[in-house]
Amino acid sequence: MKKHIVLLPGDGIGPEVARAAKRVLEAIAEQHQHTFTFETHNIGGSAIDQDGTPLPEDTIEACHKADAVFLGAVGGPKWDDLPGHMRPEKGLLGIRKQLGLFANLRPVKAFQQLLHASPLKTEVVTGSDLLIVRELTGGLYFGEPSERRNNGAEVVDTLAYSRHEIERIVEQAFQSARLRRNHLTSVDKANVLESSRMWREIVEEKKQEYPEVTVEHMLVDAAAMKLVTNPSYFDVIVTENMFGDILSDEASVLTGSLGMLPSASIRKDGLGLYEPVHGSAPDIAGQNKANPLASILSVAMMLKHSFKMEEEAEQVEKAVQDVLAARYHTADLNINGGIPVSGSELANKVIEQL
Ligand code: NAI
Ligand code: MG
DSSP: OEEEEEEEEESTTHHHHHHHHHHHHHHHHHHHTOEEEEEEOOOTHHHHHHHSSSSOHHHHHHHHHOSEEEEEEOOOGGGTTSOGGGSHHHHHHHHHHHTTOOEEEEEEEOOGGGGGGSSSOHHHHTTOEEEEEEEOSSEEEEEEEEEEEGGGTEEEEEEEOOHHHHHHHHHHHHHHHHHTTSEEEEEEOTTTOHHHHHHHHHHHHHGGGOTTSEEEEEEHHHHHHHHHHOGGGOSEEEEOHHHHHHHHHHHHTTSSOGGGOEEEEEOTTSOEEEEESSOOOTTTTTTTOOOOHHHHHHHHHHHHHTTOOHHHHHHHHHHHHHHHHTTEEOTTSOOTTOEEOOHHHHHHHHHHHO
16 A cells, blocks of 8 residues: 655654654555655744744645654744744644644553553553543634633633534544444533533434444543543543543553653544654653654554554554563663663664564
8 A cells, every 4th residue: 555644753852753653664564565655844843943933834735645644742942932823832733723633542551561650559550441532623622702801800711512523523432442342431521511411412323323332421520530540441532622631641641651652633534643642852852762652652543543554553552562571661661670772772672573
């Protein structure tokens, strides 16, 4: 198969982890006789420096034409004092919006070798393997009006959704559940919010089309508790934009390391933006210390979601597991009796396993 991938390395450790992602894609292409072509563009702080804007036109155009996009990370102290519309984050928010990526997928898996690194008890995190499907383009973050009134005596934000927006994210969640363990938890606040009551109705309608999936509704406060008391209970969680933002950060502590968490933002036709959850880590940039595994796991998500290459995706995930089982790790991971290696060496180990 032929696929065209746009790389947006960005800032700080972004270029280091993007290099690892590209090398893994090249290794997969060679083994499976795929043709992957690459094109690199600026985003974030490095785009501000070179093009005077965090999201240059040629970056947007290239992403529209791509089969998938990989993004490293954006931001850093160098650009902290710039005004809001010129900040590196604008590049990231802007490209997600430009591409209409409405579903954010954040898998969280507790790897056996890293259980002790979680702040939660080992017996609580053992077996955790969940996916949060967060609505990304609507809800409380984008509802209008959102403004101050009467000279600041009042303020309003709006949680608004169209039926279409809820339907498409719920469908995505059912499809994800079908590829996993067929258990979907829809998280809302239906005891208080009308939008949540309609969300529940739509989940009930859609479930007729996915009889193999077990569905339940859970209030967001209860879900927040269960995520840290019994995380292995969950398979797929689907939820509104802000609930998803909060729950996905909460869930990320299960693994004990930011350097292990991949993510995808996708739309219906398969185009997706794949990125590690972590930021540009200016404190370790340029020292070959960055853990490339979050990016490599993001590549596995790209293979699965955008390219429908299930086997290749599983091969990448397995290689990551094997490398951890062999106790290789970067400095951010603390593996008992482990073998510390640099970021590029860890990527080499994954490629050897492939
Ligand atoms: P960060 O995720 O960049 O770093 C937090 C801590 O985790 C640091 O100590 C860092 O060294 C470590 N870390 C992160 N990724 C690592 C990896 N792959 N391997 C080893 N260690 C790793 O978050 P922070 O420090 O809050 O933000 C730094 C910059 O990144 C800021 O400018 C922020 O705005 C930006 N940022 C960008 C994001 C994105 O591009 N999606 C997301 C979060 C932050
Ligand atoms: Mg967040």
